[in-house]
Amino acid sequence: MEKKLIFSLFLLGISSIFAQSLLIRELMISFYGNEFFVGAVLAFWLIWVAVGSLSAGKISNKFKNQVLLFFSQILFSFFLFFEILLIRYLKGQFFGLEIPNLIHSFLGASLIPFPICFLLGFWWTIATKIFSEVKKEISSVNFAYFLECLGFIFGGILFSFVLVKFNPFLVANFLIFLNLINVELFIFPERKFLFWKILIFVLLFASFSLFFIPLLKNLEKVSAGFWFKNQKLVETKNTLYGDIQVTKIDSQYNFFENGVYLGSEKDFEFAEKFSHLSLVLHSNPEKVLLIGGGMSGFLREILKHPVEKIYYLELDPKLIEILKKFLSQELKSSLFNEKVKIINLDGIYFLKNTNEKFDLILVNLPSPSTALINRFYTKEFFQIVKGKLKENGIFAIYLPYSPSAPNKNLENLCASVFKTLNEVFKKVIVLPEDEVFFFASNSENLSYNAEIFSKRFEERKIQANFLTKDYINFRFKSERIEKALEIFEKNKTSKENQIFHPVSYFWQTLFWLDVFSKKFSNFFKSFSFSFLPIFILVLVLLTVYLTKKKNNQINSLFSVAVSGFSLMGFETILIFAYQVIVGYLYFRISLLISSFMLGMTFGVYLGNKKIKKEKIKISDLLKPHFFLLCFSLFSIPALIFLFKSSSLKFAEIFLFLLSILAGFFGGMVFPLANQIYLSFEKEISQKTGVIYGADLIGSSLGALISPLILIPVYGVFSNLILIFVLNFWLLFILLQKPGQ
Structure with a gap:
């Protein structure tokens, strides 16, 4: 069973990057999103994954885990396909070419990804629970995390260099096909699951057939046509830089890119x-x-x-x-x-x-x-x-x-x-x-x-x-x-x-908010300018609480949360930097995210290696957080230098290297903190989702706060200094001697 789960965890990483790349792209086009919007989508994405992960931990004892894993994989695959169609339909039905208002955009960013993200989190927890029950080792969760990272990297490279040119329904169908094969060969190999095997075989045949008939190509054009009420969509083309659409009204041709009007x-x-x-x-x-x-x-x-x-x-x-x-x-x-x-x-x-x-x-x-x-x-x-x-x-x-x-x-x-x-x-x-x-x-x-x-x-x-x-x-x-x-x-x-x-x-965003809600625009502006005092107050209160508790298990959760916040802060900053230095992101975003995951994979690997050699102590978390602290300061002169560089290729490669380094330093934290946290638990398999949830909550805050407030109001360099302060604060907390 152990070997059979390896591909499932690897496929989880592939599925995550495919879903993230496809849905964020579709949501940005449909809701006219910018980097603020992407930050909100990523934040809710991570929150719903955490909810799915924690929910799976609650109900995993009530059902057969093998069946739960089957349903999470299959439902995820089909949901992704139909959510792309749903997003396009909703845009055409309710907005057309009008810019959605604030409430619609917020609901789109928060609710539409929910089923996909919930199932990804659910899939992770069930798979790691089965894995830990088989291996009966704390490090099995770390190895599962390592496998997911590998899948994420492979999927990012595959999407960036091959699949980005294909229509999203074809990519979603490819994912359905992979998950069905995984379920057929690895989840239900025994003959006693005859009914499930026949059902899966039928679905596999249907999915395979779609690659050879024009249905998916036609579906792409028909669904893109939902956006343009009272206009005839005459051509749509997916390029490395965006989705181009041409419509016709009477004898006039109109040109759009990613749903945004270019001119006529x-x-x-x-x-x-x-x-x-x-x-x-x-x-x-x-x-x-x-x-x-x-x-x-x-x-x-x-x-x-x-x-x-x-x-x-x-x-x-x-x-x-x-x-x-x-x-x-x-x-x-x-x-x-x-x-x-x-x-x-x-x-x-x-x-x-x-x-x-x-x-x-x-x-x-x-x-x-x-x-x-x-x-x-x-x-x-x-x-x-x-x-x-x-x-x-x-x-x-x-x-x-x-x-x-x-x-x-x-x-x-x-x-x-x-x-x-x-x-x-x-x-x-x-x-x-x-x-x-x-x-x-x-x-x-x-x-x-x-x-x-x-x-x-x-x-x-x-x-x-x-x-x-x-x-x-x-x-x-x-x-x-x-x-x-x-x-x-x-x-x-x-x-x-x-x-x-x-x-x-920032002012352009507030002007856009004014159109829909003057009160919310004023509230957001006031909160943004008051963020730093609020941040300092929260740190002071947490310092008082944690220094009184002196509990290494709780500290390990905060270590993962701070690492997650830092990583998403770095990811947001480097995605932003890629935009402003290199000048385009559309077909590189999955590769940039995969660079983070590559670094995280190396970090997790070294963390696992350390776990096998020696007993992990809370002091072992000091080094990776010190690296994160130093990296945040190093990034300031590095970004200034890259912008001034006249070599686009050099800047692009250097940004990918920075992404790998950021992921590496953050990736070291998870296995070490996870080892410390689970060492306090008797039933390991019951708590595999808690540390994962802490990681996702910290990451979601980083994904939301960095693009929405820190970068536009305080600047990229202030954002990096805040990450420095946060990791310095955690070093202080970790250096406190634990209680009995």
Whole structure:
């Protein structure tokens, strides 16, 4: 039986990473989630896994464990398949292309993963209970944890390099197939389970058949079509960078990525206003760089000016292929004009490594609602841009604005970007309407001189539908300019936006919360700014409690919880760092998580090796927590160095190495703490889920607090210092002499 369980535990790791990668991706698309949302999903994910783990411990004595293991594996596999379908159906039924409100997003993040996570936790506890009953050793739980980590690593590599390109229903069906084989061969090999064997064989045959018929491919297109009410989905393509969808209304094609609207071939008004107002500011814009959003007429409008070369940056080459297929002939001719050079690179990476200098750099991206997009609104990015502009070069960027209906958080967002631009450039002007256009330069020639700009517009004989000479005069002479400047300059709340302290990202999130619940937005803001005093108070109270108790079994639980918090903090920080340094995450997230698990596997292995050699004492936990403490400080200069590095490949490899190290130091804690905790118990098999639950609770807090509060409000480096303080505190607790 021991050998038969090994594959089940290994498959648990594979199932976990597949489910996590697929569901988080689907939930982010359906609920327009950012890193805050991912943090909430991961937190609830870990909480529900802990609930499942503890629940299994309560009922495992009432039923045959072999049957419980069978049901947990099979139900998990089928739930994953149908939950993907359910998520898409719910989005189409209740939201369509509208942004779900706060309550819907919270319910989606917390409740939808529940069945999957509960069954994963249940599966773990039942499998380890059977394993420990067979082995009758405390270390059997540690070995089971080791096997799960191995499965996690293998699954992450397989998903990242192979399965990420396939539609999610195919991947989910592959998981069903693997679990059915495991149950058929290892869980119910005996003939007395004839009924179950026949049922499983039928299900296996059905699952295998799905690989060879077009049902899954059709299901992918039909379910993606749920999102687009009153629109015809004409194409959907899963790429390394996201899910691209093309819809059609009458004769108009609309383009989406991960459910987010990119633009349409007939969405010209904004393209005209932003591009022409930017270009008339420059006396001779020969060389232009456009970052993002070339499908809505931007290239066509830029080409109306006397430009010699346009560099158009679009990260995903598959998007260009799709644009070529569906754009009108007029826009297609602009996209593939001889003056246009399409470059499939990340904007920051390109600017760091190019020797070109530009007359005009336009950023046509959404507001900073994610860490990935926020990079283009930071001081560090503006400094890179400054170095790539010619002597009279101009930089243009925009944000949403509402001069007629002021919103404090929106004003803070715009003020943070305005202050950041002023830190870098000598001259910054603003044009506020429904969007506020920011123009920045090191040249004193940048001004609000409407007469000169109107004259240039006429001299260049620009033909436009929405932009006129009178409109240019209106924008550059508007009374709203002076009012907006006063609001931005006098703002004392907002600070400059930095790559590792993304305050604009925070204000954008609060602005989004305002739309649905002003009270909750104010509460979240107050709690975020009060977090550090609350954290200190909790540590003081815990110190008093634990120093009085002096109980090594309780201390071992806190050791695992602190380790879990630290690991999830590191994981969140390194995922964030990967986004801001490398520039994309979509097809790397499972590999990045697997790097943590690889480190954890080595840590668990060394911990198990130590357990076999000697009796484990509470003092053995000091070393791994000291390593975590040191690693948190080392990460600060390491991240600064990596951002400044011009080698993307080097930065990517180094981030994976940091992930492995973080996992290694944290992984050493679990087997040692588990050995100490279970040494106080007579019935080992009854308590295998407790230490696992403590690990998951600590991890869930780290997953929730780091992205929601610590990174945006206090910054990445403050988050690392807090992890340092937490591990230093635990060292103090562990050094207390235990009571009798």
